[in-house]
Amino acid sequence: MLDHVQIADAIAESLITNGVRTGTRLPTQKELGESYGAPRHSIRKALDLLEKRGVLGARQGSGTYVLGQLVDYQISSRTSYNHNVRRLDASPTIEFLELRTRQATPEIARGLGINRSARIFDLYVLRRSNGEPLCLARHYLSEDRFPTLSEHLEVATGISDLLRRIGMQDVRRSNSSISARMPAKHEAALLEIPQASPVLVLEGRNVDAKGVPVEISTSVWPASRIKVHV
Known part of the structure; x- marks a missing residue:
């Protein structure tokens, strides 16, 4: 099973490879967990790490979005x-x-x-x-x-x-x-x-x-x- 750092790297890699644009909303934590075969807490830590890196930003009650051009x-x-x-x-x-x-x-x-x-x-x-x-x-x-x-x-x-x-x-x-x-x-x-x-x-x-x-x-x-x- 991937740890949260590996999941964060995999998500970032996917965003770049697929040319995901700034402002795109990410799938839910549940959906990401299913995609990466990881529990919810690992997905949450991975998203937090990507926020610290400046890749993603969370909007209260709306979800997580891509911040920077990839x-x-x-x-x-x-x-x-x-x-x-x-x-x-x-x-x-x-x-x-x-x-x-x-x-x-x-x-x-x-x-x-x-x-x-x-x-x-x-x-x-x-x-x-x-x-x-x-x-x-x-x-x-x-x-x-x-x-x-x-x-x-x-x-x-x-x-x-x-x-x-x-x-x-x-x-x-x-x-x-x-x-x-x-x-x-x-x-x-x-x-x-x-x-x-x-x-x-x-x-x-x-x-x-x-x-x-x-x-x-x-x-x-x-x-x-x-x-x-x-």
Whole structure:
């Protein structure tokens, strides 16, 4: 028999796999108990856990509902946030929170193939799906290579569009990595999740048609709202 943590994980997996939308009412605890072969108290503890993770919300006298947008996210050589979200018939948007220039760290310099003394653009963005916060990301690009980047922020509809506007028509993902951690306080606030809810961290690098690094990124996602395929 599954324990309440396993049941919670199974419910979250089912919501993502079936593309269940925000606002959908879950079956009753009795029905869930029959589906998972578990007693009512285990189902109740599983639902409580998913509430703490920010996945579900209970309405007095009405039932339990899905709170956050759930995304089945495909990482490939042509990964696109907008494409992944539109596959779910959802509307993707991006908010450019901050753009600053600074000296590259040794790690970023290696990733971009530039000198350690070089300057980079550090772009911080918040991505939404149907108006709900879904992803925080930092994108790093060489300032010397793309000096006009800041001129295109007001009209760019996303990072892929921004790259096209600065001359990068053919960009592909060369490598990706995934890890998990707890969110920082400001990340939890921007993503509108409890600080006790874990996040997935996706790191990637994009290169041009000749294999020269164009951009590296680190994005933070609520673990309860995303299922990643590589």
